[in-house]
Structure formats: C-alpha cells, structure tokens
Amino acid sequence: MAQSKTASIDEQAKIRDLEPERKDSTGTHLTTDQGIRVDDTDNSLKVSARGPTLLEDFHFREKITRFDHERIPERVVHARGSGAHGYFQVYASLKDLTRARFLKDPAVKTPVFVRFSTVVGSRGSADTVRDVRGFAVKFYTEEGNFDLVGNNIPVFFIQDGIKFPDVVHAVKPEPDREIPQASSAHDTFWDFASLVPETTHMLMWILSDRAIPRSFRMMEGFGVHTFRLVNEEGKSRFVKFHWKPLLGVHSLVWDEAQKIAGKDPDFHRRDLWDAIEKGAYPEYELGLQIIEEDEADSFDFDLLDPTKIVPEELVPVRRVGKLVLNRNPDNFFAETEQVAFCVQNVVPGIDFTDDPLMHARLFSYLDTQLTRLGGPNFAQIPINRPVARVDNHQTDGFHQHRIPTGRAHYTPNSLGGGCPMVAGPGAGAFTHYPEKLTGVKQRARSESFGDHFTQATLFWNSMSMPEKEHLVKAAVFELGKCESKDIRQRMVERFTRVDAGFGQAVAAGLGLAAHAGVGATVKKAAQAVAQKLTTKRTVDASPTLSMENTVKNSIRTRRIAILAEKGVSLAELSAVRNALVAEGAEVHVISSRLGTIEAAEGGDIEVDQASIHVGSILYDAVFVPGGAASVEAMKKLGDPIHFINEAFRHNKPIGATSEGVELLLASNIKGVTVASAQAAGQTFQADGVVTVRGASDLTTFIQDFVKAIAQHRHWNRGEKEAVPA
Numbered sequence: 069m070a071q072s073k074t075a076s077i078d079e080q081a082k083i084r085d086l087e088p089e090r091k092d093s094t095g096t097h098l099t100t101d102q103g104i105r106v107d108d109t110d111n112s113l114k115v116s117a118r119g120p121t122l123l124e125d126f127h128f129r130e131k132i133t134r135f136d137h138e139r140i141p142e143r144v145v146h147a148r149g150s151g152a153h154g155y156f157q158v159y160a161s162l163k164d165l166t167r168a169r170f171l172k173d174p175a176v177k178t179p180v181f182v183r184f185s186t187v188v189g190s191r192g193s194a195d196t197v198r199d200v201r202g203f204a205v206k207f208y209t210e211e212g213n214f215d216l217v218g219n220n221i222p223v224f225f226i227q228d229g230i231k232f233p234d235v236v237h238a239v240k241p242e243p244d245r246e247i248p249q250a251s252s253a254h255d256t257f258w259d260f261a262s263l264v265p266e267t268t269h270m271l272m273w274i275l276s277d278r279a280i281p282r283s284f285r286m287m288e289g290f291g292v293h294t295f296r297l298v299n300e301e302g303k304s305r306f307v308k309f310h311w312k313p314l315l316g317v318h319s320l321v322w323d324e325a326q327k328i329a330g331k332d333p334d335f336h337r338r339d340l341w342d343a344i345e346k347g348a349y350p351e352y353e354l355g356l357q358i359i360e361e362d363e364a365d366s367f368d369f370d371l372l373d374p375t376k377i378v379p380e381e382l383v384p385v386r387r388v389g390k391l392v393l394n395r396n397p398d399n400f401f402a403e404t405e406q407v408a409f410c411v412q413n414v415v416p417g418i419d420f421t422d423d424p425l426m427h428a429r430l431f432s433y434l435d436t437q438l439t440r441l442g443g444p445n446f447a448q449i450p451i452n453r454p455v456a457r458v459d460n461h462q463t464d465g466f467h468q469h470r471i472p473t474g475r476a477h478y479t480p481n482s483l484g485g486g487c488p489m490v491a492g493p494g495a496g497a498f499t500h501y502p503e504k505l506t507g508v509k510q511r512a513r514s515e516s517f518g519d520h521f522t523q524a525t526l527f528w529n530s531m532s533m534p535e536k537e538h539l540v541k542a543a544v545f546e547l548g549k550c551e552s553k554d555i556r557q558r559m560v561e562r563f564t565r566v567d568a569g570f571g572q573a574v575a576a577g578l579g580l581a582a583h584a585g586v587g588a589t590v591k592k593a594a595q596a597v598a599q600k601l602t603t604k605r606t607v608d609a610s611p612t613l614s615m616e617n618t619v620k621n622s623i624r625t626r627r628i629a630i631l632a633e634k635g636v637s638l639a640e641l642s643a644v645r646n647a648l649v650a651e652g653a654e655v656h657v658i659s660s661r662l663g664t665i666e667a668a669e670g671g672d673i674e675v676d677q678a679s680i681h682v683g684s685i686l687y688d689a690v691f692v693p694g695g696a697a698s699v700e701a702m703k704k705l706g707d708p709i710h711f712i713n714e715a716f717r718h719n720k721p722i723g724a725t726s727e728g729v730e731l732l733l734a735s736n737i738k739g740v741t742v743a744s745a746q747a748a749g750q751t752f753q754a755d756g757v758v759t760v761r762g763a764s765d766l767t768t769f770i771q772d773f774v775k776a777i778a779q780h781r782h783w784n785r786g787e788k789e790a791v792p793a
Contacts, residue, residue, distance in 0.1 A: 082181070148185055148193050154391060157178070193250035228425060230424075276531070280325040289352065295420065304501050311355070410437070628691060634697060644769075726763075
C-alpha cells in the first residue's frame with residue numbers, strides 16, 4: 069500500500085503553498101461572491117432616486133453582511149502583533165541530539181512564519197508600551213509544523229498554568245473602567261503581584277529595559293520552558309531554546325518609549341516592515357542550552373520551574389543555526405492575524421517535559437483557536453496549513469475546505485484499504501518519550517519550586533549601574549500609578565528581599581520607608597539559601613543578562629537624522645551621509661519643511677522629513693553639518709534645539725562639524741561636553757558627543773562618530789537630567 073507523500077521542503081516551500089490562495093484583481097470586473105458582475109456599487113437599489121431601499125438588492129445585502137462580519141475575536145493576549153516570512157537553516161547536523169529532520173540537514177532552508185507581539189494591549193494599542201514581547205516561530209517542516217511559541221523574556225510570572233487566568237485578568241484593563249490600556253501600571257496587577265511571590269523574578273525583567281525594546285530586530289527570544297530533544301537512539305536530553313539577534317540587544321528609554329507611542333504608535337511594526345522592504349533582513353541565531361538528564365538536579369533551582377533561567381555561565385548557549393526574515397505578508401489579516409501558534413505543535417525529535425505551565429499551554433493554545441478562528445478546521449487556513457501532507461479522518465465542522473472521498477472515514481477499515489494507516493517503526497511517526505512516572509494524585513506545588521528570590525537577586529546583580537537606575541525608576545513609575553498605599557508598601561518589602569538597596573531606592577522614590585524587619589528576614593533567607601546550595605551549581609551574577617554586554621560593533625539599520633536648513637554645507641553633509649550609508653545606516657535629512665533646500669555651495673538637497681512629522685525619539689543619532697546660514701536659521705527655531713536637547717537627554721550619539729557646533733552650544737547641553745571643542749581641525753569626543761571645527765579632512769570625525777553610534781547609548785552624561793526635553 070502506498071504511503072503518504074511529503075512535499076519537497078526548501079526556503080520557498082510555504083510561499084509556493086500560498087500561491088494558489090493569492091488573488092490579484094488587476095484588469096478584472098467587480099463581482100459578487102457568486103461571481104455575478106456588478107454594474108454599480110455606489111448606490112443601493114431604490115424606488116426612485118429618493119425612495120426606500122429595496123430588500124431585493126442582493127449586492128447591497130451581501131456587501132453589508134460581509135462587512136458586518138469582517139472582524140474576528142482578537143487574541144486574549146498577544147493581540148497586537150506583526151509578522152514576517154523567512155527561513156531557518158541549521159549550521160551543521162544535530163543528529164546526535166535529535167531526530168527532527170529540519171535540525172539534521174544543513175542543506176535545507178526550512179520556511180518559517182514569525183509573529184512578534186505585545187501581550188497586554190488590544191490590537192489598536194501602541195507598540196512601545198512596557199510589556200513582554202511575544203516571539204513565536206512556525207517552522208513548516210517536512211514532518212509537519214513545529215511552533216516555538218516564546219517571548220523576549222525567558223521566564224514567566226507564574227509556575228502553574230491554573231493561575232494564568234488570574235495573572236491575565238489582573239494585568240488587563242480594570243473591568244469596571246476598562247483602563248489603563250496596554251499597561252501594568254495600575255492597582256489590580258500590582259495587587260496580584262504583591263500577593264504572589266513567584267512573580268518576583270519576572271517583575272525584575274518587566275521593569276528592566278528588556279520590556280521596551282528598540283525594535284523586534286534587536287531583541288532576544290526564548291522558548292521559556294525546558295523541552296526535550298530525543299535522537300534516533302531514543303536518548304533524551306533537556307533543552308532551552310534561545311534566539312540571539314545579530315544586531316545585538318538594544319532598548320528604548322522610558323521617556324522615549326512614551327513619546328513614540330504618541331508620535332508613531334506603529335513604530336515597531338513599521339520598523340520591521342521597512343527593514344524587510346529595504347533588504348535589511350532581520351537575522352537571529354538559534355541557540356540551545358543542552359542539559360543531560362543526569363545533570364538536571366545539579367542546579368540550585370528546578371529545571372521545570374518556568375520562573376527560572378539556566379545561567380549561561382553554567383550551561384553555555386550553543387548557536388546552531390540562523391533565522392532570516394526576508395518577506396513581508398501580502399495581507400495582514402489573512403496571514404499575521406489568522407496565524408495560529410500552538411505549543412502542542414512539535415515534530416519527532418522534540419518533546420515536552422513536566423513543566424506545569426507548559427502543560428496548561430498545551431491545552432489552552434489549541435482551545436482558544438476554536439472560538440477565535442471559527443471551529444476545528446483552523447489548521448486548513450492557508451497560513452496555518454502544513455507543507456507536509458495531511459491525511460486523517462477528522463472531517464466536517466465549520467469551514468471544512470477539504471472534500472474527502474471514499475466511504476471509509478474511520479479507523480480501522482477494510483473498505484478504504486486500511487488507509488490512512490498508522491506509521492510503523494522507522495516510518496517517521498511521532499512517539500512520545502517513554503518517561504517513567506510514579507506518584508500520588510494531589511493539588512500541590514513541588515518544594516523545589518519554592519525559591520522565588522535567588523534568581524531575582526541574580527538578575528539585579530547582573531545589571532549595569534544605568535540598568536539598575538532604570539529599573540528603580542520603572543518600579544517607582546509603575547507603583548506610583550497605584551492608588552493603594554498598601555500595595556506599594558507590599559512591593560517595597562518584596563523588592564527589599566531581592567536587594568536591600570533596590571528596595572530602599574524604590575521606597576525613597578515613593579515616599580515610603582522600607583519595612584524594619586525586612587533586613588533581618590533577607591539575611592536569614594540568604595543564609596538558608598547558602599546552606600542549601602553547598603552542593604548545587606549556582607552563580608551570583610550573569611553578565612549575559614545585561615544589555616551593556618551586547619554586540620556593539622555595527623551601525624547597520626540605525627536611523628540617523630541630519631538637521632539642515634538653507635545654506636547648509638553640501639560637502640560636509642554629503643561626506644558624513646555617504647559614510648554612514650556605506651556602514652549600513654539609514655540617513656534622513658530633516659528640515660523645517662519638505663521639498664528641497666539650497667546648499668551653501670549651490671545646488672539643491674532633497675529633504676526626507678519635515679520636523680513637524682518627526683522627532684529625535686524616532687532616530688538613533690543626530691548630526692548637524694556646518695553652513696553658517698543653516699545654523700543661524702536653526703538657532704531661531706525651537707524644533708532643532710529641542711531635537712538636540714532630547715537626543716542628549718536620551719543618551720544618543722550627537723555629531724556636529726564646523727558651524728554645526730554652534731547649534732550645540734546654543735542648546736542646553738553647552739558646558740557639558742562641547743564647550744572645549746574650539747580648536748580648528750581637531751576632533752573632540754566626550755560621552756558620545758563628537759565635534760570638529762574647520763577640518764579639511766573629516767575622516768577622524770566620521771570614524772569617531774560611527775564608533776559612538778555603534779555604542780547605541782552613552783549613559784555617563786551626568787548632567788542630562790538638567791536638560792529640558
């Protein structure tokens with residue numbers, strides 16, 4: 069009996085699969101859903117021009133009915149999302165670890181669809197809110213779909229999935245007033261968090277700069293849970309999945325994030341789309357942390373606890389392949405909105421563990437699609453449809469697209485030749501890892517899940533000083549939005565248990581005092597932990613958790629603003645712009661109006677953006693070229709001065725040449741870094757502000773400016789808080 073065939077898998081396999089579903093209406097006539105051509109779609113059928121509309125107008129009724137039912141329920145969480153197509157390719161065979169074919173053949177480019185998202189907000193909320201970001205990848209493999217449904221934070225708020233409705237209800241807008249939107253800064257969330265100690269580690273991450281990424285292209289992704297990899301011999305190992313962005317891990321600052329939400333609420337969505345359209349394809353490496361089963365109990369935490377990480381100092385991340393996103397969707401609704409990720413979707417060679425949060429997700433992600441996508445046949449929606457062949461007896465139901473033939477829609481059968489038949493040994497079937505289990509049924513939590521503070525302290529210890537300052541300010545902002553003083557006090561006591569200095573700083577910001585008995589409690593708990601860990605692997609700090617230690621050797625895709633008016637130096641503007649573009653940056657000339665501006669040497673320069681449309685918050689760095697007339701004009705305008713002040717306050721690189729230095733001196737940052745930049749021809753660099761006057765050769769300036777941009781932020785500006793912006 070012939071077995072089911074599997075489609076050929078390559079980078080374009082899913083694109084080819086979607087091709088029959090694409091519809092190009094160029095050169096066609098307008099029709100109804102039944103294919104009947106329409107002569108007028110602007111006027112309903114009436115009795116005379118001013119008379120009543122007739123019920124027989126089937127085109128009107130169909131058009132309005134379809135419009136009334138266009139929307140589907142948005143996701144309960146992760147409603148606000150952006151997606152892209154691409155491929156994944158493993159660097160070398162991992163057959164020693166797994167039987168999953170897409171991880172065994174380095175010649176295969178497995179097609180993927182990736183969806184990034186925020187968690188709390190609705191579909192219409194802003195991109196740059198403080199929140200967890202979803203990082204979900206659907207691999208269309210020859211053995212079926214594998215969905216790696218993760219986040220940009222490697223841990224979660226809760227340990228057991230039964231509490232998932234509680235944490236989501238708490239963080240969503242409060243039910244009596246439906247505010248705030250896309251924000252955790254309110255009483256119900258912090259009331260829940262303050263009463264549930266297991267949230268502590270995740271709270272540290274959500275208050276950190278990880279929760280306000282610069283872009284989807286510059287954030288890490290994590291599988292969160294501990295999975296299994298199983299090879300052909302049936303040997304199992306535990307694995308943690310990581311996505312490492314090749315551009316490094318970078319963030320916004322909180323003031324900037326809030327302003328972008330007003331200036332461009334689609335900032336992350338636009339950034340992803342534009343980067344792909346311009347060929348600056350987002351790239352990530354897949355990393356694996358492999359833990360042998362006999363090592364699982366060697367850590368100072370339980371490997372199945374989703375509120376814990378495995379520090380990279382204990383188990384290094386092995387980078388095994390690359391993910392490239394190189395095609396935008398053709399239709400947002402059909403692809404990005406209708407894509408359904410299910411944690412249950414695994415292929416042979418990848419299996420689950422006994423993580424209780426994972427087990428809840430195995431049920432919940434499937435269950436939610438039944439309502440959101442209209443029934444059990446959502447896997448037939450083109451974006452969800454596997455490239456691998458599908459054969460089973462799961463028929464009928466809403467939106468069934470297939471037309472099963474034959475009489476025998478059951479198993480076993482003889483009338484259909486026994487087909488589709490179950491796969492025997494060696495035929496590529498998924499088999500669950502035969503884990504041996506014993507125990508007594510009970511509603512309980514393992515004692516090994518009981519430490520809620522050690523890794524929260526580890527996270528704090530791993531942060532740089534600027535990151536710690538931002539974390540304190542975030543906590544003060546969030547808790548300052550709570551009306552209940554009791555909630556604020558409980559969280560101060562919680563944070564003091566994480567680190568006494570952290571708790572005291574938050575208390576000072578809220579006008580509270582740290583609880584008198586907390587210090588002794590912390591000391592006693594630390595002693596107990598130290599005793600417990602004498603035979604366990606542990607670290608006090610993990611440098612890989614700090615974004616200060618990320619990649620800072622490239623300015624690829626960074627957005628640079630050039631401020632200019634009539635009379636700007638064309639030579640300086642062109643030299644710097646060409647050099648930045650050559651390094652892979654995106655450069656915009658910004659002026660008071662669109663059109664062109666006349667250069668000092670003659671000739672016109674095209675303006676890319678008018679200052680009314682943009683601001684420093686939308687750029688990674690700013691450059692002011694010389695040209696006396698240009699600079700004098702900008703001195704009299706509020707926008708360029710504010711642009712410089714704000715960029716400085718947000719720790720961004722700033723460059724100026726010749727008379728352009730005068731604009732910096734006219735701003736509120738003079739006396740901080742640029743007052744000494746007086747000597748002609750000499751480049752000065754201080755805290756990311758790079759200046760030169762009268763240089764015939766800009767080579768040194770450009771080199772220093774590029775290095776400053778590659779650093780992303782310059783946190784050592786001690787007087788930045790005095791700059792109005």
